[in-house]
Amino acid sequence: MLLRDARLLSSTDDHEGDLRVADGLIDAVGDLSPRSDERIVDLDGRTLMPGLVDAHVHFSLSGETSVESVVELSDAELALVEARNARKTLESGVTGTRVMAARGVDLDLQRAVTRGDVPGPRMVVNDRSITITGGHGHHLGREIDGPVDARKAVREQVKRGAEFIKFMTTGGVTTPGTDPDRVALTDDELDALVDETHRHGLHAATHVHGADGAKAAALAGVDTIEHGTFLDDEAIELLVSEDVTLVPTLSAPHYIVRNVEWATADSARKTDHIYEAHLESFARAVDAGVRIAGGTDAGTPFNYHGSNAAEITFMIEHGLSPRGALAAMTETAAETVGLDGCGTLEPGTDADLLVVAGDPLEESTTLNDPEAVLFGGDLVSGFLPDGPTSR
Ligand SMILES: [Zn+2]
The missing domain is CATH 3.20.20.140 (Metal-dependent hydrolases)
Structure with missing residues (x-):
């Protein structure tokens, strides 16, 4: 799955880009080209951050x-x-x-x-x-x-x-x-x-x-x-x-x-x-x-x-x-x-991710209600922008 056009926010970084999830892990982060067989989710500038x-x-x-x-x-x-x-x-x-x-x-x-x-x-x-x-x-x-x-x-x-x-x-x-x-x-x-x-x-x-x-x-x-x-x-x-x-x-x-x-x-x-x-x-x-x-x-x-x-x-x-x-x-x-690999957007770590509307650094209360929660790459709560059929 390619999460495209996101604001990638972690405790150390904050930039526009794409993030690929594969086999439950963050596979890659950056300016990524879609693969022919993968699902593409356009995040349209929404914030994508670690769980x-x-x-x-x-x-x-x-x-x-x-x-x-x-x-x-x-x-x-x-x-x-x-x-x-x-x-x-x-x-x-x-x-x-x-x-x-x-x-x-x-x-x-x-x-x-x-x-x-x-x-x-x-x-x-x-x-x-x-x-x-x-x-x-x-x-x-x-x-x-x-x-x-x-x-x-x-x-x-x-x-x-x-x-x-x-x-x-x-x-x-x-x-x-x-x-x-x-x-x-x-x-x-x-x-x-x-x-x-x-x-x-x-x-x-x-x-x-x-x-x-x-x-x-x-x-x-x-x-x-x-x-x-x-x-x-x-x-x-x-x-x-x-x-x-x-x-x-x-x-x-x-x-x-x-x-x-x-x-x-x-x-x-x-x-x-x-x-x-x-x-x-x-x-x-x-x-x-x-x-x-x-x-x-x-x-x-x-x-x-x-x-x-x-x-x-x-x-x-x-x-x-x-x-x-x-x-x-x-x-x-x-x-x-001791939860190694959690809390970052580093490639190779578990794809535990939040999709959040707005800017959590400006308005932290937006974190109270994330639009989507991904755990090990699976949607466990909310919806991704391409619709409710994604689960
Ligand atoms: Zn206590």
Whole structure:
């Protein structure tokens, strides 16, 4: 298939041209002559860009006000919920994800998607989050106590096929009885978790709100910090010097604040306290040159799957350039989570593409509703300009 007369937009490039898809891959980019036997789609100047990559989603959660209803689901029910959320995500234009998993179910989902049993984006998956006993996310996670248990938890997950490890350095907004400001894991536990993760060649992601947690995690050698709500100057300097990527998840507090009358009293109270601080931390981190990978925390209260592209708008509103925000949610996110070959228009990579009306650099909200989503060269949502028969 030849996608002709497009504006080819990636995080590093922006020019007119054509793009050929063959065998699910981007075959060539440039000024291309049609082959006699190929389908030609005239894009008429529409933007053709890489599918989005979301570095932080929860397919186990669907925007409920609290996780309690999710905890009651059987694993089979949870898998069906996850399959629905994965499909919504893909159809919205997110073709790559890092999935913060629950009860190991997401590894099964990943295999089902890879086999083609259910539609879904490319996924980098852990097994479940690691947390202290009673800590943030304990309902769907693995509770640990002490460095020996920490190593064992990592080894269990590697044995089951986890592709990265996530742990909760501080308390969280959505778990009653935990404090987002306080460091939950001890230094011994953090060191053991990071060391064991890296021994297996995986990357370590950690949930952090408070500045002390960010510093402890950065010094322990984590690869990504999720949220980073209360970063002070020292924490930001450490993120830069220790080469830690920040996944800000601005969507998460945004939707709780916007729907505060329906939120649980506990998460409303905590979010009220954190929202402004979170935006300010993000802006300062951007100014200081911290590497940003886009992630939405989709699935958290009122943060519905399929609205992921709004994170780009939020990042632009709070300090990133439009091109920087686009990079954060394409190439940088892909590199950060290990989805090699995603998030670019390089020949030889998977043909995960969006056709978008208008200019996403001028008007990022156009990404909320792409005209067409191609995944591995197949149309999975919307229409190409030559008509609806194309699927
Ligand atoms: Zn999360």
